[in-house]
Amino acid sequence: MAGLTLRAYAKVNLGLEVIQRREDGYHELVTILQTVSLYDEIGVGSAEGLTLHCDRKWMDGRRNLMWKAADLLQKESGTQMGAAMNLVKTIPISAGLGGGSSDAAAALRCLNDLWELNINNTRLAELASHLGSDVPFFLQGGTQMATGRGEFLEPLCTPKGQWLVLVSPDIRVPRKTPLLYENLGPRDFSDGSMTTRLAETLRVGGALPTDCIVNAFERAADDTFPGLDRYRKAMLEAGAEQVHLSGSGPSLFTLMESKCAGDALQKRLGELGFFGIVVQTVTT
Numbered sequence: 001m002a003g004l005t006l007r008a009y010a011k012v013n014l015g016l017e018v019i020q021r022r023e024d025g026y027h028e029l030v031t032i033l034q035t036v037s038l039y040d041e042i043g044v045g046s047a048e049g050l051t052l053h054c055d056r057k058w059m060d061g062r063r064n065l066m067w068k069a070a071d072l073l074q075k076e077s078g079t080q081m082g083a084a085m086n087l088v089k090t091i092p093i094s095a096g097l098g099g100g101s102s103d104a105a106a107a108l109r110c111l112n113d114l115w116e117l118n119i120n121n122t123r124l125a126e127l128a129s130h131l132g133s134d135v136p137f138f139l140q141g142g143t144q145m146a147t148g149r150g151e152f153l154e155p156l157c158t159p160k161g162q163w164l165v166l167v168s169p170d171i172r173v174p175r176k177t178p179l180l181y182e183n184l185g186p187r188d189f190s191d192g193s194m195t196t197r198l199a200e201t202l203r204v205g206g207a208l209p210t211d212c213i214v215n216a217f218e219r220a221a222d223d224t225f226p227g228l229d230r231y232r233k234a235m236l237e238a239g240a241e242q243v244h245l246s247g248s249g250p251s252l253f254t255l256m257e258s259k260c261a262g263d264a265l266q267k268r269l270g271e272l273g274f275f276g277i278v279v280q281t282v283t284t
């Protein structure tokens with residue numbers, strides 16, 4: 001069986017500002033998305049129908065965004081071909097790290113190749129935007145500024161070799177992303193200028209200025225995720241200088257000067273009873 005495999009990387013948001021609620025129910029935002037070295041593994045092989053096996057049983061089959069990606073590509077191209085898809089999850093689920101969106105983007109890329117559809121990048125990005133606001137970003141990954149509802153993308157220079165420590169609290173909230181957006185009010189909105197300024201620095205290959213990283217969901221996340229503050233305090237106690245929320249949370253991250261410093265923070269977090277993941281920025 002001919003097969004393809006791909007890593008589907010997680011992301012963090014190096015700043016996320018929400019400008020306003022739109023008439024279509026979505027929100028206008030300015031954010032910088034950055035892929036990091038934590039990934040799910042995607043495999044696709046030729047088969048007659050569509051199947052999706054995931055190592056988390058409850059994520060098998062049709063309910064998974066990878067399935068919807070495959071279905072969308074079949075409808076777009078009219079192909080009769082099928083695929084056996086495999087997903088090994090490592091990225092925490094519904095955590096603000098973009099795991100499901102990244103898996104879907106990886107499925108679009110793999111199946112476009114496997115089925116030899118030659119759908120160009122522009123059309124693939126349009127299809128991706130039907131699957132979710134973050135999905136177009138993951139087709140290229142790296143460092144990109146996203147505007148609109150997240151579908152307009154501008155590539156930026158990746159802050160190379162930047163280490164981070166992630167902490168992903170195991171706090172489940174049903175309908176997490178829509179709920180967090182619904183909980184935003186005018187006091188959480190801003191004009192996007194902090195994140196635009198950060199993008200200007202990254203555009204010319206500058207270092208990452210940590211004092212420009214803001215996230216519109218900070219207040220709503222504290223209200224919505226019970227116990228989130230405990231994780232934030234633990235990170236500070238373990239030595240993190242600044243703690244940032246990724247996406248609509250609940251994952252938190254802090255920037256580190258080196259791998260060594262990241263490992264030390266991870267160790268101190270472990271001593272406090274918290275699990276940290278040391279990652280690095282990646283360009284694909």
Ligand code: C5P
Nearest residue numbers: 025026027132133134149150177178181
């Ligand atoms: O696009 P995606 O399916 O990831 O969005 C999930 C939900 O998050 C949307 O149904 C919407 O309620 C909210 N959302 C939003 N504004 C955005 C992105 C998402 O309000 N820019």
